[in-house]
Amino acid sequence: MKTQVAIIGAGPSGLLLGQLLARQGIDNVILERRSGEYVLSRIRAGVLEQGMVDLLREAGVDKRMDEEGEVHDGVELALDKRRVRVDLAGLTGGKTVMVYGQTEVTRDLMEARESIGGTTIYEVDNVQPHDLETDRPYVTFEKDGETHRLDCDYVAGCDGFHGISRKSIPEGRIKEFEKVYPFGWLGLLADTPPVAEELIYARHARGFALCSMRSSTRSRYYLQVGLDEKAEEWSDERFWEELKRRIPDDLAEKLVTGPSIEKSIAPLRSFVVEPMQYGRLFLVGDAAHIVPPTGAKGLNLAASDVNTLYRLMVKVYQEGRTDLIPCYSATCLKRIWKAERFSWWMTSMLHKFSEEEDFNTRMQQAELDYVTNSEAGLTTIAENYVGLAYEPLE
Numbered sequence: 001m002k003t004q005v006a007i008i009g010a011g012p013s014g015l016l017l018g019q020l021l022a023r024q025g026i027d028n029v030i031l032e033r034r035s036g037e038y039v040l041s042r043i044r045a046g047v048l049e050q051g052m053v054d055l056l057r058e059a060g061v062d063k064r065m066d067e068e069g070e071v072h073d074g075v076e077l078a079l080d081k082r083r084v085r086v087d088l089a090g091l092t093g094g095k096t097v098m099v100y101g102q103t104e105v106t107r108d109l110m111e112a113r114e115s116i117g118g119t120t121i122y123e124v125d126n127v128q129p130h131d132l133e134t135d136r137p138y139v140t141f142e143k144d145g146e147t148h149r150l151d152c153d154y155v156a157g158c159d160g161f162h163g164i165s166r167k168s169i170p171e172g173r174i175k176e177f178e179k180v181y182p183f184g185w186l187g188l189l190a191d192t193p194p195v196a197e198e199l200i201y202a203r204h205a206r207g208f209a210l211c212s213m214r215s216s217t218r219s220r221y222y223l224q225v226g227l228d229e230k231a232e233e234w235s236d237e238r239f240w241e242e243l244k245r246r247i248p249d250d251l252a253e254k255l256v257t258g259p260s261i262e263k264s265i266a267p268l269r270s271f272v273v274e275p276m277q278y279g280r281l282f283l284v285g286d287a288a289h290i291v292p293p294t295g296a297k298g299l300n301l302a303a304s305d306v307n308t309l310y311r312l313m314v315k316v317y318q319e320g321r322t323d324l325i326p327c328y329s330a331t332c333l334k335r336i337w338k339a340e341r342f343s344w345w346m347t348s349m350l351h352k353f354s355e356e357e358d359f360n361t362r363m364q365q366a367e368l369d370y371v372t373n374s375e376a377g378l379t380t381i382a383e384n385y386v387g388l389a390y391e392p393l394e
Contacts, residue, residue, distance in 0.1 A: 015109035049387030069100035082202035295343035
């Protein structure tokens with residue numbers, strides 16, 4: 001087999017990259033170790049920045065998103081007994097976010113790829129990139145017990161934090177930066193109407209909570225929990241009662257509860273690898289960076305990587321601009337570190353870090369008091385939340 005760009009991973013970043021490249025006539029093959037059904041079953045984020053919405057439109061997969069997605073022009077902070085609305089549109093010159101589940105984005109991209117006859121090979125084993133520092137890299141993989149070879153010009157590693165792409169880079173050629181937080185998020189998905197029209201980020205003495213949604217009939221809620229907690233220890237009843245304690249009373253009174261569709265705990269970490277490329281291998285999304293979900297940046301950061309790599313490949317194949325190849329990592333990292341800072345900052349302000357009232361607790365209170373009583377402070381939240389502009393290739 002031979003292609004121009006081999007894409008490892010059929011999550012939303014790999015599929016989006018494949019769709020954009022195909023629309024520019026750049027051949028690509030996607031390899032995925034899981035089944036398509038498994039990929040669609042993964043429950044993930046659902047807040048899309050303006051930049052990602054525009055990129056999905058450029059990819060031609062916007063029809064259902066525009067019909068079913070919900071445009072949000074604000075979010076709310078619930079700080080014990082005080083509530084503050086962040087007017088995203090008003091503070092950013094009209095920019096908004098779109099609430100549209102990652103599962104739906106993935107479904108739209110899968111259907112679009114099938115409609116154009118794009119090649120995606122699911123349920124492959126032992127994927128391994130080779131000769132990445134040469135001009136003739138290739139990828140080997142096993143399918144149904146047979147070993148196959150895929151020759152290519154470039155390899156895009158879109159296979160997540162635990163994938164093979166980053167592990168294929170020799171030790172000493174990249175550096176990892178990491179911060180692990182002392183808590184996780186317990187998430188519950190339910191077919192119940194959201195408690196409010198906009199997302200609510202709640203800081204409470206018992207711990208952080210987030211009221212989110214996937215649609216007008218499906219809600220997603222989160223609770224800050226200890227790293228030693230297990231999802232199976234939390235009955236639905238226990239979850240709903242704890243959520244009611246952490247959100248304002250008027251919201252707790254009208255909260256509609258119901259059986260959970262999915263319940264899981266995700267640890268929080270900040271992680272970045274530099275550089276994000278090795279020879280002709282480019283790391284994309286979670287393969288190169290992880291952010292705490294507090295800033296709603298994970299999927300959106302992956303999309304900004306896709307945007308950079310897609311435009312780079314167009315320059316390479318349509319204009320012969322191979323001189324731009326070394327620019328990929330530096331271009332991506334400018335935006336990544338800004339998003340890491342915002343996610344770390346929001347996490348640091350809104351979560352409970354200590355059982356005691358200590359210096360850090362007072363600093364959190366002072367920070368929130370300043371930010372929420374200052375137009376400049378609220379603008380900082382709004383600008384970062386709707387998404388900073390994509391970095392141009394240099």
